[in-house]
Amino acid sequence: xxxxxxxxxxxxxxxxxxxxxxxxxxxxxxxxxxxxxxxxxxxxxxxxxxxxxxxxxxxxxxxxxxxxxxxxxxxxxxxxxxxxxxxxxxxxxxxxxxxxxxxxxxxxxxxx
Amino acid sequence: xxxxxxxxxxxxxxxxxxxxxxxxxxxxxxxxxxxxxxxxxxxxxxxxxxxxxxxxxxxxxxxxxxxxxxxxxxxxxxxxxxxxxxxxxxxxxxxxxxxxxxxxxxxxxxxxxxx
Numbered sequence: 001x002x003x004x005x006x007x008x009x010x011x012x013x014x015x016x017x018x019x020x021x022x023x024x025x026x027x028x029x030x031x032x033x034x035x036x037x038x039x040x041x042x043x044x045x046x047x048x049x050x051x052x053x054x055x056x057x058x059x060x061x062x063x064x065x066x067x068x069x070x071x072x073x074x075x076x077x078x079x080x081x082x083x084x085x086x087x088x089x090x091x092x093x094x095x096x097x098x099x100x101x102x103x104x105x106x107x108x109x110x111x112x
Numbered sequence: 113x114x115x116x117x118x119x120x121x122x123x124x125x126x127x128x129x130x131x132x133x134x135x136x137x138x139x140x141x142x143x144x145x146x147x148x149x150x151x152x153x154x155x156x157x158x159x160x161x162x163x164x165x166x167x168x169x170x171x172x173x174x175x176x177x178x179x180x181x182x183x184x185x186x187x188x189x190x191x192x193x194x195x196x197x198x199x200x201x202x203x204x205x206x207x208x209x210x211x212x213x214x215x216x217x218x219x220x221x222x223x224x225x226x227x
Contacts, residue, residue, distance in 0.1 A: 043218035098143045100216050104154035
């Protein structure tokens, strides 16, 4: 079983829609969860970072972690064409290796 | 500008050739990693380092070699290029401050084609 599973999509939504992106993970010891955004032919950039369970909000973006079900989510409100990108969930194996393990990424297109 | 610098941006190799992908960061980050990204496969960890002189294998290390003699540099060597190594390669770095790792900063990537 892979450490992080993510539905690769693609996902296509109209402008203004609420977008939900999801991942599951296998190791209940993980505590640091990240979402990266990657525009076409660019490097990934850190979008959101959460520790343990709960929600974290930043503008139109909300990251949510449910440790009981080992499920992480990213919500985008009032989606814009500029949000069109690939979104990658990642889990940091903190304490020693500090390895960052990624899901496969979900390609999102927001249509005007 | 501060960040992670990767060179070259593009490279075409013939099967069997060797080459080194360069990665440098000027943020004094202790942790550095190399990933490859292939369609439908996401980012897969090749090798990583937790500090100068310390490296370890990731998920897909075969055919690649790394060393880390300084904090700033983390080169990736392809020993004998194969078409299966055609990919986009990303280098990333991070640090741990006040007990937290604040996430990795990525370079802009190297697009490698092996023919």
